[in-house]
Amino acid sequence: MKFFKSKGQHIVSKAIARRIAGYAELSKKDTVLEVGCGTGVLTSVLLERAGKVYGIEIDARFVKLLQEKFAKEIDEGRFILIHGDAMKVEFPPFNKFVSNIPYFISSPLTFKLLRHDFDVAVVMYQREFAERLVARKGENYGRLSVVVKAYAKPEIVEYVSRKAFRPPPSVDSAVVRLIKKPEIEVENLQIFEDLVRYCFSRRRKQLGKILDEWMESRGIWLEVPEELRRLRPEDIEPEVYAEIVKSAKL
Ligand SMILES: C[S@@+](CC[C@H](N)C(=O)[O-])C[C@H]1O[C@@H](n2cnc3c(N)ncnc32)[C@H](O)[C@@H]1O
Numbered sequence: 559m560k561f562f563k564s565k566g567q568h569i570v571s572k573a574i575a576r577r578i579a580g581y582a583e584l585s586k587k588d589t590v591l592e593v594g595c596g597t598g599v600l601t602s603v604l605l606e607r608a609g610k611v612y613g614i615e616i617d618a619r620f621v622k623l624l625q626e627k628f629a630k631e632i633d634e635g636r637f638i639l640i641h642g643d644a645m646k647v648e649f650p651p652f653n654k655f656v657s658n659i660p661y662f663i664s665s666p667l668t669f670k671l672l673r674h675d676f677d678v679a680v681v682m683y684q685r686e687f688a689e690r691l692v693a694r695k696g697e698n699y700g701r702l703s704v705v706v707k708a709y710a711k712p713e714i715v716e717y718v719s720r721k722a723f724r725p726p727p728s729v730d731s732a733v734v735r736l737i738k739k740p741e742i743e744v745e746n747l748q749i750f751e752d753l754v755r756y757c758f759s760r761r762r763k764q765l766g767k768i769l770d771e772w773m774e775s776r777g778i779w780l781e782v783p784e785e786l787r788r789l790r791p792e793d794i795e796p797e798v799y800a801e802i803v804k805s806a807k808l
Pocket residue numbers: 565566567568569570593594595596597598599600601614615616617620642643644645658659660663
């Protein structure tokens with residue numbers, strides 16, 4: 559079967575699939591969601607270890623192959639396969655998310671995932687994206703690094719070479735485990751996300767000036783400690799953004 563790079567079709571070995579599933583510590587009580595089942599390498603490990611698996615796959619050729627390969631599990635109601643675009647279909651209920659995702663939807667898919675209720679997610683990302691998720695200041699630190707921590711605790715559990723995939727992608731990868739417990743406490747997520755986006759889209763400016771403009775445009779007043787005013791958005795830890803938002807007065 560031909561694999562299309564444009565659809566992010568890079569298949570992992572069974573050994574890697576077992577390790578990815580291992581990080582989710584599955585049991586028969588778990589219901590797992592997998593986005594992008596491909597030829598079913600990871601799906602078969604998930605079906606061995608979890609009680610129920612939902613799969614979302616966009617490519618009709620893979621859907622047909624998966625329906626044949628897992629006919630018994632589909633019959634038993636243990637595997638529910640959805641043919642569609644993971645960004646458009648509504649996610650079914652699940653408590654664990656385990657996927658080797660197509661990298662070009664990493665950002666919107668991660669935000670869609672974070673807005674759902676679940677216990678743990680184990681996701682294969684492009685290495686650089688994974689490093690952005692876990693960063694706390696310094697290299698790779700940005701909007702994503704700050705916002706994700708208001709929803710979950712992200713941790714890189716393994717780096718994976720491009721050689722581990724068939725066909726190999728042009729980038730290296732990393733497996734991230736996200737525990738769905740906020741790493742930082744945020745009182746108003748809507749204001750927090752808006753403010754963080756605003757700050758990081760003006761990263762060359764000083765925080766004091768950015769926040770003055772934000773307050774004026776939003777009609778919301780914030781307490782900004784004097785010592786922060788000359789710093790740039792990337793010098794501020796996620797907890798400090800949360801603290802600034804806590805002072806918001808509408
Ligand atoms: C990196 S491959 C992973 C395949 C397999 N799970 C594995 O681990 O070997 C990504 C899979 O996602 C599918 N895919 C791409 N875009 C998608 C989308 N928007 N929604 C659902 N599946 C998608 C591709 O067809 C491909 O099967």
